[in-house]
Amino acid sequence: MKPTSAAFSDNAHRALHDVTLQQALAKAGVGFVEKRRAAVSDLPEFAALREAGRAIKDHALAHLDHYLLRFEQQVQASGGEVHWAETPAEACAAVLDICTRAGATLVAKGKSMVGEEIAINDALETAGFEVVETDLGEYIIQIAHEPPSHIIAPAVHKTRKQIADLFESLHHQPGLTRPLETVPQIVDEARQILRDTFLAADVGITGANFLIAETGSTVIVTNEGNGDLSATLPRVHIVLASIEKVVPTLEDASVLLRLLARSATGQEITSYTTFFTGPRRADDPDGPEQFHVVLVDNGRSRMLGGAYHEMLRCIRCGACLNHCPVYSAVGGHAYGWVYPGPMGAVLTPLMVGLDEGRPLPNASTLCGRCEEVCPMSIPLPQLLREHRRQEFERRLAPPRSRWALATWAFFAQRPRLYRWASRLGSLLLNKSSGGRGRFRSLPFAEGWTAARDLPAPQGDTFMAQWQRRKPHD
Amino acid sequence: MRVALFVTCLVDLFRPSVGFATVRLLERLGAEVVVPPEQTCCGQPAYNNGDFETARAIARQVIAAFDGFDHVVVPSGSCAGMLVRHYPELFRDEPETLARSQTLAARTRELSAFLAESGGDPVVDAPFSGKVAIHDSCSARRELGIHAAPRALLGKLAGVESVELKEAETCCGFGGTFCVKYPDISARMVTDKADAVIASGADVLVSGDLGCLMNIAGRLKRMDSTVRVYHLAELLAGMTDAPGIADPDKT
Ligand code: SF4
Numbered sequence: 001m002k003p004t005s006a007a008f009s010d011n012a013h014r015a016l017h018d019v020t021l022q023q024a025l026a027k028a029g030v031g032f033v034e035k036r037r038a039a040v041s042d043l044p045e046f047a048a049l050r051e052a053g054r055a056i057k058d059h060a061l062a063h064l065d066h067y068l069l070r071f072e073q074q075v076q077a078s079g080g081e082v083h084w085a086e087t088p089a090e091a092c093a094a095v096l097d098i099c100t101r102a103g104a105t106l107v108a109k110g111k112s113m114v115g116e117e118i119a120i121n122d123a124l125e126t127a128g129f130e131v132v133e134t135d136l137g138e139y140i141i142q143i144a145h146e147p148p149s150h151i152i153a154p155a156v157h158k159t160r161k162q163i164a165d166l167f168e169s170l171h172h173q174p175g176l177t178r179p180l181e182t183v184p185q186i187v188d189e190a191r192q193i194l195r196d197t198f199l200a201a202d203v204g205i206t207g208a209n210f211l212i213a214e215t216g217s218t219v220i221v222t223n224e225g226n227g228d229l230s231a232t233l234p235r236v237h238i239v240l241a242s243i244e245k246v247v248p249t250l251e252d253a254s255v256l257l258r259l260l261a262r263s264a265t266g267q268e269i270t271s272y273t274t275f276f277t278g279p280r281r282a283d284d285p286d287g288p289e290q291f292h293v294v295l296v297d298n299g300r301s302r303m304l305g306g307a308y309h310e311m312l313r314c315i316r317c318g319a320c321l322n323h324c325p326v327y328s329a330v331g332g333h334a335y336g337w338v339y340p341g342p343m344g345a346v347l348t349p350l351m352v353g354l355d356e357g358r359p360l361p362n363a364s365t366l367c368g369r370c371e372e373v374c375p376m377s378i379p380l381p382q383l384l385r386e387h388r389r390q391e392f393e394r395r396l397a398p399p400r401s402r403w404a405l406a407t408w409a410f411f412a413q414r415p416r417l418y419r420w421a422s423r424l425g426s427l428l429l430n431k432s433s434g435g436r437g438r439f440r441s442l443p444f445a446e447g448w449t450a451a452r453d454l455p456a457p458q459g460d461t462f463m464a465q466w467q468r469r470k471p472h473d
Numbered sequence: 474m475r476v477a478l479f480v481t482c483l484v485d486l487f488r489p490s491v492g493f494a495t496v497r498l499l500e501r502l503g504a505e506v507v508v509p510p511e512q513t514c515c516g517q518p519a520y521n522n523g524d525f526e527t528a529r530a531i532a533r534q535v536i537a538a539f540d541g542f543d544h545v546v547v548p549s550g551s552c553a554g555m556l557v558r559h560y561p562e563l564f565r566d567e568p569e570t571l572a573r574s575q576t577l578a579a580r581t582r583e584l585s586a587f588l589a590e591s592g593g594d595p596v597v598d599a600p601f602s603g604k605v606a607i608h609d610s611c612s613a614r615r616e617l618g619i620h621a622a623p624r625a626l627l628g629k630l631a632g633v634e635s636v637e638l639k640e641a642e643t644c645c646g647f648g649g650t651f652c653v654k655y656p657d658i659s660a661r662m663v664t665d666k667a668d669a670v671i672a673s674g675a676d677v678l679v680s681g682d683l684g685c686l687m688n689i690a691g692r693l694k695r696m697d698s699t700v701r702v703y704h705l706a707e708l709l710a711g712m713t714d715a716p717g718i719a720d721p722d723k724t
Binding site: 009012013016325326329330362363364365366367368369371372382385387388389390391392393397401405408409411412413415418419422425426435436437438440445446447448450451452453454455456457458459460461462463465466467 | 480482484485486487488489490492493508510511512513514516518519520521522523524525527530531534562611612615616642643644646647648649650651652653654655656657658659660661662663664687688690691692694695716718719720721722
């Protein structure tokens with residue numbers, strides 16, 4: 001996917017004026033927040049669990065090489081294969097190679113954010129494979145030819161009506177033409193269509209929420225069970241996973257699963273949690289003939305030990321998106337790439353470059369709600385500031401704002417001069433407000449006054465008045 | 474008890490009455506209030522725009538100016554959060570300044586937290602009656618964990634009926650330079666907040682942070698709302714006879 005993050009302001013502007021999108025966002029947002037709140041308050045040990053989860057991830061990241069190698073050994077021991085990919089291109093090549101060798105034509109795909117990151121669908125389609133997304137949300141955006149707008153609810157930007165219309169215009173099979181009114185009807189219809197895909201697919205591709213070093217298992221959670229079908233029915237199962245997903249033990253994964261479900265959807269546990277370990281064994285009733293794990297780096301090993309290290313703890317729960325006032329206002333597409341919201345504003349500049357991703361870390365009030373709800377206690381505001389620091393050092397901000405900052409900084413470091421200049425400013429502004437107490441518009445402050453009045457200074461500065469009150473101080 | 478007042482740049486420039494209200498409240502506790510003249514700003518504009526060097530230079534200036542007082546009081550959660558949380562962060566790699574910044578952080582309090590902790594009684598019943606909504610700034614709430622203090626203080630005013638805002642945890646959209654860099658998004662956020670204020674039925678909105686207040690008041694006025702907006706200190710100090718934020722002068 002070609003990023004459009006540099007155009008964030010325009011994207012956001014369009015999103016704010018898109019009435020249908022605003023309806024969809026308003027509906028989704030409150031639900032996520034309320035459900036998480038209830039799930040967290042029902043669990044007195046949530047804080048302790050969060051600490052434990054963080055410790056698990058910190059430990060796994062500190063010994064990432066060890067656990068990844070252990071994971072590889074265990075995958076091999078259970079009859080599977082691990083493919084290491086440093087770049088998206090390498091990852092796509094590995095997948096294409098497996099599909100070609102398997103003589104595949106149809107690929108069933110479960111939801112995978114890493115898949116989005118490496119644009120695996122484009123790669124497969126270009127190479128002539130047919131790809132069908134099997135997660136309902138992913139399926140909807142696939143047929144709408146749109147990218148996901150949320151990391152756990154990819155079609156959250158669509159209203160029920162839009163989805164029903166989309167289905168009706170696309171599904172022409174007999175028996176599928178009744179009007180779709182309720183969500184269960186929509187789900188039913190998607191199930192009918194997708195069932196054939198599961199049965200006919202040669203390869204199933206899924207993501208992974210966790211990789212378990214001790215057993216060589218990969219774990220996915222879904223609420224539809226589509227991941228299980230994508231993994232078990234086709235002859236070949238490919239797991240796409242980024243390297244920071246590995247944890248030492250099953251026990252560790254279960255701690256993280258509890259945090260993930262509550263933070264993501266407010267569930268105690270996601271409807272389907274599936275562990276995959278190797279291909280079908282001789283006495284297994286079902287399962288794939290081949291089991292492959294493609295381990296994707298794509299810049300993560302460079303994050304290790306650096307300023308953004310803590311971001312690698314992210315378990316992609318989406319809580320930071322759901323609680324972000326900016327994400328709630330503009331939706332995921334405005335962010336212009338795969339990962340939106342606070343976590344996306346940290347990751348995107350790292351993955352597509354700061355030149356392209358520059359607006360994202362700036363488009364935040366640093367209100368801190370993301371950090372407050374993040375189950376992995378990732379200091380997201382501080383990481384956004386870190387991007388701003390890099391931006392400042394590389395002089396990427398527009399000259400006008402750099403100049404304004406430099407001028408302010410000059411005065412702020414010279415208290416005497418500052419007191420004089422601030423007096424001048426506040427007296428002038430007060431005078432020009434003509435006693436009205438505010439301005440409806442003011443040159444150089446259009447950003448402020450477009451939607452709100454600017455309160456006028458009361459008169460002389462506090463410092464000046466204080467000196468008059470206490471002449472001997 | 475010698476208390477140094479960190480006025481904050483917004484109060485200094487836009488609303489000195491908040492500074493005087495703060496002084497009045499502190500003096501009611503018997504404090505000797507000092508206003509160190511070498512203060513300008515806490516440095517957040519630089520810090521939040523990535524200019525950490527300038528932020529450090531300003532932080533050093535503040536650390537020096539506020540050295541040696543029993544307490545440092547700030548009528549803003551945002552600026553107090555900068556001194557308490559972010560100065561030590563900025564000097565992580567400079568042990569000497571780090572220690573000084575930690576000393577300053579330990580002595581620094583946001584106004585409502587200081588008043589509530591003081592054990593004294595700074596609130597003399599003011600001749601005010603009406604419904605009052607509180608807006609918690611994000612920094613007060615999340616960086617400093619302040620929630621109960623302003624409510625407890627308001628509870629001491631007999632004429633005040635407190636009301637809570639819906640979605641109180643959501644940011645008002647000020648965010649320092651954010652509000653001018655992303656005016657559309659900021660406008661949307663402040664409109665939601667102003668709607669919540671109006672829906673609460675409050676006569677008056679207060680908060681401990683002038684940045685949020687200027688933002689919300691500006692939007693309320695644009696929406697022709699009659700809700701009056703004050704800093705919490707002004708209400709507690711009985712100074713609500715004066716025009717509220719963005720209200721015209723009395724004639
Ligand atoms: S940053 Fe935290 S809240 Fe956001 S998706 Fe990752 S784990 Fe969840």
